[in-house]
Amino acid sequence: MLLREVAYARPASLAEAVGLLAANDGARALAGGQTLVNVMKARAGSPDALIDLSRITELKGIDLAADGTLEIGAMTTYTELAESSEARARPILGEVCGQIADVQVRNRGTIGGNICTNDPTNHLPPLLAALGAEMTIHGAGGDRTVGAHDFFLGVYMTAVGPGELLTRIRVPAGRADGFAAVTLGVEGTCIVSAAASINGSLKVALGCVDAVPVVLEPSSEDEAAVRDAVASAGLDPPSDVHASSEYRSHLAQVLAVRAVAQAAKNRS
Amino acid sequence: MEAGTVSTSHTISVTVNGTTYEREVEARKLLIHFIRDDLDLTGSHIGCDTGNCGACSVIVDGILTKSCMMLAVQADGSSIETVEGLAEGDELTKLQQAFSANHALQCGYCTPGMLMSATALLRANPHPSEDEIKKGLQGNICRCTGYWNIFEAVKAASE
Numbered sequence: 022m023l024l025r026e027v028a029y030a031r032p033a034s035l036a037e038a039v040g041l042l043a044a045n046d047g048a049r050a051l052a053g054g055q056t057l058v059n060v061m062k063a064r065a066g067s068p069d070a071l072i073d074l075s076r077i078t079e080l081k082g083i084d085l086a087a088d089g090t091l092e093i094g095a096m097t098t099y100t101e102l103a104e105s106s107e108a109r110a111r112p113i114l115g116e117v118c119g120q121i122a123d124v125q126v127r128n129r130g131t132i133g134g135n136i137c138t139n140d141p142t143n144h145l146p147p148l149l150a151a152l153g154a155e156m157t158i159h160g161a162g163g164d165r166t167v168g169a170h171d172f173f174l175g176v177y178m179t180a181v182g183p184g185e186l187l188t189r190i191r192v193p194a195g196r197a198d199g200f201a202a203v204t205l206g207v208e209g210t211c212i213v214s215a216a217a218s219i220n221g222s223l224k225v226a227l228g229c230v231d232a233v234p235v236v237l238e239p240s241s242e243d244e245a246a247v248r249d250a251v252a253s254a255g256l257d258p259p260s261d262v263h264a265s266s267e268y269r270s271h272l273a274q275v276l277a278v279r280a281v282a283q284a285a286k287n288r289s
Numbered sequence: 290m291e292a293g294t295v296s297t298s299h300t301i302s303v304t305v306n307g308t309t310y311e312r313e314v315e316a317r318k319l320l321i322h323f324i325r326d327d328l329d330l331t332g333s334h335i336g337c338d339t340g341n342c343g344a345c346s347v348i349v350d351g352i353l354t355k356s357c358m359m360l361a362v363q364a365d366g367s368s369i370e371t372v373e374g375l376a377e378g379d380e381l382t383k384l385q386q387a388f389s390a391n392h393a394l395q396c397g398y399c400t401p402g403m404l405m406s407a408t409a410l411l412r413a414n415p416h417p418s419e420d421e422i423k424k425g426l427q428g429n430i431c432r433c434t435g436y437w438n439i440f441e442a443v444k445a446a447s448e
Contacts, residue, residue, distance in 0.1 A: 022319070022338050022357075023318075023322075024317035024319070026297055026315070026316075026317055027297065027316050027317045028296055028316055029295070029296065029299065029316035029360065029362050030292065030293055030294055030295040030296070031292040031293065031363075031365070032293050033293060037293065048295070051363075054358060054359060054360070054363070058319075058340075058357075058358050058360070059339055059340055059358070062338065070295050071316065071360075072295075073362075073363060075363065076292075100352075122428070123427040123428025123429075124406065124409070124410075124424075124425060124427065125346060125353050125354055125358075125406075125428040126358075126428065128353055128354060129352070129355075129358065129359070207427070
C-alpha cells in the first residue's frame with residue numbers, strides 16, 4: 022500500500038534523535054514499525070516525519086546488574102529479549118515476548134515500541150506493571166525515571182512527551198511471576214490479559230479491561246482472595262466484537278487466578 | 290539525502306541476493322514495493338499488506354522480516370535475501386525440492402514466504418521438532434494446503 026507522503030531520518034545518536042523530534046512538528050519515533058507502519062497504512066495516523074531509532078546504540082543492549090536488576094534498552098526486539106541469557110534472570114520476560122505475534126514480528130517489534138504504543142491489547146504493559154518496572158525517559162532536559170503507574174496514562178498515551186524518547190526499562194530481580202491471556206488466535210493480541218508477581222508482596226496487573234493496566238494487590242495467593250480482589254476492583258471493561266464487558270470481567274478473574282498460580286509455582 | 294537528514298526521499302544502497310543496487314526512493318515506499326517494482330524481483334508476494342500473511346517474507350541481514358512492515362529506506366546498507374536467491378541456477382535447494390516432492394503447495398501464492406521462513410528456521414535450528422516447525426511458520430498463512438504437507442516438506446528437508 023502507498024503511504025501518505027512522509028519524511029524520514031535515521032539519526033546515529035540519542036541526542037540527534039531527540040533534537041530531530043523537537044525540531045520537526047509532526048515527527049514521530051519509528052521503533053520496530055510493527056504497529057506504526059500498519060497504523061500509517063490504515064491512515065489511522067499520519068506522521069509528517071519518521072525518526073528511525075534503529076541505529077542508535079544507546080537504545081540497545083540488555084545489562085544484568087550484580088543485584089539481579091535488568092536494564093533493557095528500549096530498542097531491544099522481542100526475539101533478542103527471548104534469546105538473551107541476561108534476561109533469563111527474569112524468565113517471564115522472555116516467555117511472554119516469545120508468544121507475541123509470530124517470528125517475523127518478534128524479530129522487528131521492540132519492547133519500547135510495545136509499551137510506548139500502550140495499546141490495551143498489548144502483552145507488555147500489564148506485565149511490566151506487575152513486575153514493578155521503571156522507565157527512563159530522555160528529553161532536552163535530561164533523564165527522568167517513572168514507574169508503571171506514572172508511565173501508562175491512557176489508550177495510546179504514555180508519559181513520553183513530545184520531543185522525548187523512552188530509553189531504558191529497568192526490571193528488578195525476581196522470578197515468582199506469571200502471565201495468562203486469552204488471545205485472538207494462538208499468539209495474537211490479547212482479549213484480556215493478567216500478569217502476577219510475588220516479590221515480597223503479591224501484585225496482579227490486568228490488561229484490556231481499562232485504558233491502562235489495572236494493578237491490584239490481593240490479600241493472599243488463594244484463589245478466592247484473587248477472585249475477590251478482581252471482583253471488587255469496580256472493573257467496567259469495554260465491549261467489542263471479541264468479547265462483551267461481562268465476559269471480559271469474567272476472564273479477568275479466571276486469568277488473574279492462572280497468573281497467580283504460575284507465579285506461586287515459579288517461586289519454588 | 291543522507292540518512293541523518295529529514296527528507297521525503299533518500300538514496301539507499303541495498304544488496305539483494307548478492308547484487309548491490311543504489312536507488313533513490315521515497316521514504317513512504319514499503320520494502321516489498323521496492324523489491325517488486327524498483328528491482329523487478331517479483332518472487333516475493335503481497336498477500337494481505339497488513340503484516341498477517343507472511344507472503345512478503347524476506348531475510349534482512351539474517352533476520353526474517355515481513356517486507357510490507359518495513360520501509361525501503363530502513364533497509365539502507367542491508368543485505369537482503371529473497372526467494373529468487375535460494376536456488377543456484379536450476380539447482381533447487383533441498384527445501385525447495387522437498388516442497389515439490391511433498392506437494393507442499395497448490396496455488397503457490399504463499400510459497401515464497403513459506404520458503405523464506407522455513408529457510409530461516411532451518412538455519413537457526415537444522416533439526417526442528419514438529420512443534421518448532423509449526424511455531425517457525427506461524428507468521429505465514431496458506432489457504433490451500435491445510436499446512437500439513439508444508440510441515441512434512443520442512444521435516445524432510447531437515448533430515
